[in-house]
Amino acid sequence: xxxxxxxxxxxxxxxxxxxxxxxxxxxxxxxxxxxxxxxxxxxxxxxxxxxxxxxxxxxxxxxxxxxxxxxxxxxxxxxxxxxxxxxxxxxxxxxxxxxxxxxxxxxxxxxxxxxxxxxxxxxxxxxxxxxxxxxxxxxxxxxxxxxxxxxxxxxxxxxxxxxxxxxxxxxxxxxxxxxxxxxxxxxxxxxxxxxxxxxxxxxxxxxxxxxxxxxxxxxxxxxxxxxxxxxxxxxxxxxxxxxxxxxxxxxxxxxxxxxxxxxxxxxxxxxxxxxxxxxxxxxxxxxxxxxxxxxxxxxxxxxxxxxxxxxxxxxxxxxxxxxxxxxxxxxxxxxxxxxxxxxxxxxxxxxxxxxxxxxxxxxxxxxxxxxxxxxxxxxxxxxxxxxxxxxxxxxxxxxxxxxxxxxxxxxxxxxxxxxxxxxxxxxxxxxxxxxxxxxxxxxxxxxxxxxxxxxxxxxxxxxxxxxxxxxxxxxxxxxxxxxxxxxxxxxxxxxxxxxxxxxxxxxxxxxxxxxxxxxxxxxxxxxxxxxxxxxxxxxxxxxxxxxxxxxxxxxxxxxxxxxxxxxxxxxxxxxxxxxxxxxxxxxxxxxxxxxxxxxxxxxxxxxxxxxxxxxxxxxxxxxxxxxxxxxxxxxxxxxxxxxxxxxxxxxxxxxxxxxxxxxxxxxxxxxxxxxxxxxxxxxxxxxxxxxxxxxxxxxxxxxxxxxxxxxxxxxxxxxxxxxxxxxxxxxxxxxxxxxxxxxxxxxxxxxxxxxxxxxxxxxxxxxxxxxxxxxxxxxxxxxxxxxxxxxxxxxxxxxxxxxxxxxxxxxxxxxxxxxxxxxxxxxxxx
Amino acid sequence: xxxxxxxxxxxxxxxxxxxxxxxxxxxxxxxxxxxxxxxxxxxxxxxxxxxxxxxxxxxxxxxxxxxxxxxxxxxxxxxxxxxxxxxxxxxxxxxxxxxxxxx
Numbered sequence: 001x002x003x004x005x006x007x008x009x010x011x012x013x014x015x016x017x018x019x020x021x022x023x024x025x026x027x028x029x030x031x032x033x034x035x036x037x038x039x040x041x042x043x044x045x046x047x048x049x050x051x052x053x054x055x056x057x058x059x060x061x062x063x064x065x066x067x068x069x070x071x072x073x074x075x076x077x078x079x080x081x082x083x084x085x086x087x088x089x090x091x092x093x094x095x096x097x098x099x100x101x102x103x104x105x106x107x108x109x110x111x112x113x114x115x116x117x118x119x120x121x122x123x124x125x126x127x128x129x130x131x132x133x134x135x136x137x138x139x140x141x142x143x144x145x146x147x148x149x150x151x152x153x154x155x156x157x158x159x160x161x162x163x164x165x166x167x168x169x170x171x172x173x174x175x176x177x178x179x180x181x182x183x184x185x186x187x188x189x190x191x192x193x194x195x196x197x198x199x200x201x202x203x204x205x206x207x208x209x210x211x212x213x214x215x216x217x218x219x220x221x222x223x224x225x226x227x228x229x230x231x232x233x234x235x236x237x238x239x240x241x242x243x244x245x246x247x248x249x250x251x252x253x254x255x256x257x258x259x260x261x262x263x264x265x266x267x268x269x270x271x272x273x274x275x276x277x278x279x280x281x282x283x284x285x286x287x288x289x290x291x292x293x294x295x296x297x298x299x300x301x302x303x304x305x306x307x308x309x310x311x312x313x314x315x316x317x318x319x320x321x322x323x324x325x326x327x328x329x330x331x332x333x334x335x336x337x338x339x340x341x342x343x344x345x346x347x348x349x350x351x352x353x354x355x356x357x358x359x360x361x362x363x364x365x366x367x368x369x370x371x372x373x374x375x376x377x378x379x380x381x382x383x384x385x386x387x388x389x390x391x392x393x394x395x396x397x398x399x400x401x402x403x404x405x406x407x408x409x410x411x412x413x414x415x416x417x418x419x420x421x422x423x424x425x426x427x428x429x430x431x432x433x434x435x436x437x438x439x440x441x442x443x444x445x446x447x448x449x450x451x452x453x454x455x456x457x458x459x460x461x462x463x464x465x466x467x468x469x470x471x472x473x474x475x476x477x478x479x480x481x482x483x484x485x486x487x488x489x490x491x492x493x494x495x496x497x498x499x500x501x502x503x504x505x506x507x508x509x510x511x512x513x514x515x516x517x518x519x520x521x522x523x524x525x526x527x528x529x530x531x532x533x534x535x536x537x538x539x540x541x542x543x544x545x546x547x548x549x550x551x552x553x554x555x556x557x558x559x560x561x562x563x564x565x566x567x568x569x570x571x572x573x574x575x576x577x578x579x580x581x582x583x584x585x586x587x588x589x590x591x592x593x594x595x596x597x598x599x600x601x602x603x604x605x606x607x608x609x610x611x612x613x614x615x616x617x618x619x620x621x622x623x624x625x626x627x628x629x630x631x632x633x634x635x636x637x638x639x640x641x642x643x644x645x646x647x648x649x650x651x652x653x654x655x656x657x658x659x660x661x662x663x664x665x666x667x668x669x670x671x672x673x674x675x676x677x678x679x680x681x682x683x684x685x686x687x688x689x690x691x692x693x694x695x696x697x698x699x700x701x702x703x704x705x706x707x708x709x710x711x712x713x714x715x716x717x718x719x720x721x722x723x724x725x726x727x728x729x730x731x732x733x734x735x736x737x738x739x740x741x742x743x744x745x746x747x748x749x750x751x752x753x754x755x756x757x758x759x760x761x762x763x764x765x766x767x768x769x770x771x772x773x774x775x776x777x778x779x780x781x782x783x784x785x786x787x788x789x790x791x792x793x794x795x796x797x798x799x800x801x802x803x804x805x806x807x808x809x810x811x812x813x814x815x816x817x818x819x820x821x822x823x824x825x826x827x828x829x830x
Numbered sequence: 831x832x833x834x835x836x837x838x839x840x841x842x843x844x845x846x847x848x849x850x851x852x853x854x855x856x857x858x859x860x861x862x863x864x865x866x867x868x869x870x871x872x873x874x875x876x877x878x879x880x881x882x883x884x885x886x887x888x889x890x891x892x893x894x895x896x897x898x899x900x901x902x903x904x905x906x907x908x909x910x911x912x913x914x915x916x917x918x919x920x921x922x923x924x925x926x927x928x929x930x931x932x933x
Contacts, residue, residue, distance in 0.1 A: 286910070287906075287910060293841055297915075298844075315929045318929045
């Protein structure tokens with residue numbers, strides 16, 4: 001097969017239909033990645049317009065441009081859009097588009113999940129933006145502190161829009177995190193050991209793992225607050241044993257790592273672009289990986305520095321102040337590695353480099369003010385002033401937007417296959433750089449002069465007028481700079497010269513393919529022996545186009561790519577990915593209906609879309625049809641490998657495992673909340689505790705343990721080829737899970753006080769609901785496993801369905817044990 | 831996955847130790863352990879300082895992991911992260927010896 005025929009055959013397999021149908025059904029990572037990037041930029045523009053309105057309001061004292069009610073919506077939506085609808089989705093889009101190409105793969109591990117995440121993001125973001133049009137946008141600040149966001153002080157649906165809309169959008173973040181983690185760990189080109197991966201993949205792997213742990217506390221907090229608002233369960237009401245500080249803890253457990261979740265992918269862009277433009281290799285690869293790991297962990301020990309003024313004891317302040325200062329060190333390691341790389345190479349002052357130099361200036365200033373704010377005495381003075389606003393913008397715009405703009409100009413030829421001269425790009429850089437510093441440097445000064453954030457106006461005698469006016473003028477200069485950037489990109493799409501591949505003479509694999517890239521990325525997969533494969537073998541691209549790598553022969557219409565052993569990069573198996581389907585968009589629409597029902601207060605009606613999501617989820621898993629054993633497949637170069645459904649470490653198993661890690665973090669956050677309220681909150685001990693419940697609790701535990709045993713027996717029987725006993729064991733497992741549900745329900749109804757009475761009861765019911773939900777999931781898993789065995793999808797070789805089901809059932813059983821200990825301990829103690 | 835677990839071990843221990851110290855401080859203050867005096871200092875202080883020192887020592891003990899590393903990369907990254915974890919434990923835990931526990 002020649003290169004052209006191979007291209008046509010692969011394009012037919014990996015491409016999507018033209019028009020709206022293709023838009024609705026495509027699951028290709030390049031399509032989804034580009035959509036994320038474009039949509040994130042649109043949301044960025046909306047957030048930017050809101051920022052200009054904020055600055056127009058503050059330009060003069062006593063301004064009547066907007067009133068306080070609208071102003072509250074403006075700053076809340078500006079922050080929420082920039083954090084949740086721009087920064088995270090923008091890097092998700094870049095990751096989805098770029099990662100497989102850099103890793104020498106043809107797609108991400110779960111293409112349908114990418115598409116589902118995209119639609120959830122689009123629909124959730126649309127709900128949030130629509131709320132502004134209808135005048136019911138969130139108005140309690142982007143961190144939604146209680147009691148301001150509680151029913152008593154926000155009786156309308158403004159807070160509900162935030163809590164439900166953001167949770168809906170966060171589905172896409174969790175989806176992307178799992179997708180990225182498994183793709184980096186498993187779907188790499190053969191030979192690409194972990195220490196041969198491009199640094200960008202390391203950055204994204206660590207960011208994705210951080211997201212898996214950081215987002216569940218926010219999702220849990222949002223659920224608890226929404227339940228409090230909807231059903232009066234008093235998690236945050238101090239008069240009934242709750243505490244507003246619990247919200248702050250849950251929010252900032254997510255919120256501070258979030259800053260690094262935003263920064264790290266952008267730092268990955270720097271570590272990729274900077275050495276290419278310095279015409280050398282990155283200095284200190286291993287040290288950067290170590291610094292990344294240190295940064296990721298330390299970033300979870302800083303959250304209380306947002307709460308320094310809440311009356312926390314000195315010792316706790318000391319813990320978090322020390323951690324906040326310490327986190328500057330791994331960041332500094334990276335900055336010095338980048339400076340060393342520049343020193344080591346022969347840098348060219350091309351447009352992406354200009355943005356990188358802008359990053360250095362702005363981010364270092366932001367980092368220094370961060371260390372200032374980490375010091376408790378200074379923070380007590382500057383807390384909630386414009387100094388903090390200036391700091392966070394220096395960190396986020398310096399640490400995210402400047403590197404991403406560098407990345408945009410670096411990778412634009414990859415998206416478009418064209419290159420343009422730099423004139424307009426340089427003009428936009430200087431407008432953004434100067435405008436940014438004029439805007440935000442002034443805010444350091446107004447903050448130090450005592451101007452509080454979120455005030456809609458100020459008196460003339462405060463003495464902040466000139467600084468605010470200059471700041472507002474700067475913001476408009478910056479906005480025009482971004483508009484110029486958008487114009488430059490648009491011109492790039494239509495009025496630029498066509499280029500062949502690799503215009504920067506880079507060494508990473510994304511440049512080993514034609515630009516713009518075909519749907520399948522590369523005609524055959526390379527063997528990687530160096531961190532920069534193209535530097536090692538400049539003719540690699542041609543060789544891969546000729547089909548001289550792995551999987552160069554298209555067959556059966558399969559979307560094939562390679563999976564490797566995690567550490568060594570040795571060939572593990574062939575993954576056959578699912579093709580285009582409507583399932584993601586339909587599931588996202590039904591998921592959206594669930595959130596809309598909740599928003600409208602139609603709680604019983606919301607059960608209908610829940611049933612729909614369950615049915616679609618089962619369909620999602622069912623259509624992965626494989627009713628016969630395939631055996632080892634030829635993969636090229638005279639080698640063979642098993643197919644993923646017949647291999648031990650299939651991506652589906654890993655994805656489920658990481659989903660359960662996120663799930664476990666949500667439970668840990670709930671247990672933290674339960675313990676926090678016991679120890680810290682006022683009005684404890686509760687007036688009424690659990691009364692009895694030992695017997696149903698014991699029955700629930702026994703039933704869950706039986707469920708786990710039956711799941712194991714079903715798997716073992718399948719592996720032995722005894723499919724009849726395997727099916728019967730699965731059915732028995734399902735019955736055991738039903739027993740667990742009944743026992744847990746009995747425990748709640750007979751032994752627990754009403755959840756509205758006290759935060760203790762509310763937490764107990766929340767824990768019980770968690771276990772009930774997981775027992776239900778375990779029941780569905782066992783029922784699904786039974787049906788799969790009966791339909792011939794399972795054989796001694798094909799046990800993936802049962803292994804995944806066992807994972808969920810074991811998790812359900814283990815967490816049930818923890819929940820029961822927490823629920824029954826007060827009964828035993830009394 | 832083994833490599834990822836090994837290179838993260840020092841930092842996982844820090845995360846555990848940091849959470850433990852914060853939890854002990856909160857629980858100790860809530861249940862009055864700072865009121866109980868032992869050898870000239872509060873029971874809570876003893877508890878926290880001994881826990882802190884044990885955590886730092888455990889962090890340093892993880893240096894043994896570098897001996898069995900399978901590559902230079904793994905050895906270097908493990909060494910850096912174990913030292914970072916132990917150093918972070920030393921610094922972020924130091925308030926247990928330097929500041930008031932419950933005020």
